[in-house]
Amino acid sequence: xxxxxxxxxxxxxxxxxxxxxxxxxxxxxxxxxxxxxxxxxxxxxxxxxxxxxxxxxxxxxxxxxxxxxxxxxxxxxxxxxxxxxxxxxxxxxxxxxxxxxxxxxxxxxxxxxxxxxxxxxxxxxxxxxxxxxxxxxxxxxxxxxxxxxxxxxxxxxxxxxxxxxxxxxxxxxxxxxxxxxxxxxxxxxxxxxxxxxxx
Numbered sequence: 027x028x029x030x031x032x033x034x035x036x037x038x039x040x041x042x043x044x045x046x047x048x049x050x051x052x053x054x055x056x057x058x059x060x061x062x063x064x065x066x067x068x069x070x071x072x073x074x075x076x077x078x079x080x081x082x083x084x085x086x087x088x089x090x091x092x093x094x095x096x097x098x099x100x101x102x103x104x105x106x107x108x109x110x111x112x113x114x115x116x117x118x119x120x121x122x123x124x125x126x127x128x129x130x131x132x133x134x135x136x137x138x139x140x141x142x143x144x145x146x147x148x149x150x151x152x153x154x155x156x157x158x159x160x161x162x163x164x165x166x167x168x169x170x171x172x173x174x175x176x177x178x179x180x181x182x183x184x185x186x187x188x189x190x191x192x193x194x195x196x197x198x199x200x201x202x203x204x205x206x207x208x209x210x211x212x213x214x215x216x217x218x219x220x221x222x223x224x225x
């Protein structure tokens with residue numbers, strides 16, 4: 027019990043410190059798998075103050091729509107946009123209405139919930155919710171349109187991956203010390219598959 031209270035105090039102290047700190051631009055990414063292979067989530071996020079490079083990028087993205095790569099706000103549902111303002115951009119060129127409906131339905135709602143989870147956890151200071159912006163590059167496997175989908179699992183994967191990526195961004199994880207210590211221990215999965223002749 028005492029340990030839990032100490033952890034809560036530490037988290038609150040870190041959140042107060044972060045609330046007073048200027049967040050120019052931070053980056054994060056994550057991978058969350060579960061269920062079928064095509065349900066994995068692998069977002070990349072940028073987070074920063076709206077009066078800095080992230081805010082300028084959000085304005086440019088929203089004003090520069092491109093066929094197949096629409097930019098939309100993360101929403102819990104129509105008419106319920108989340109804070110911090112979050113723009114999602116597809117890494118995949120969208121070519122079908124089915125893909126669009128999955129991306130702008132289950133995945134969009136999951137991203138919105140993941141952002142709010144990060145605020146609730148204290149990874150994003152609640153006091154800065156109106157001052158920060160987030161850009162999410164979204165990976166949704168194109169094969170997701172080829173058969174039945176477990177929408178609950180897809181939602182859960184994307185929700186967890188966003189909150190995880192934002193936590194890593196705000197904490198500068200992985201640290202440069204960890205990266206230098208583990209550089210030779212980490213192998214890119216697709217590079218290994220290529221070396222092994224599996225691609």
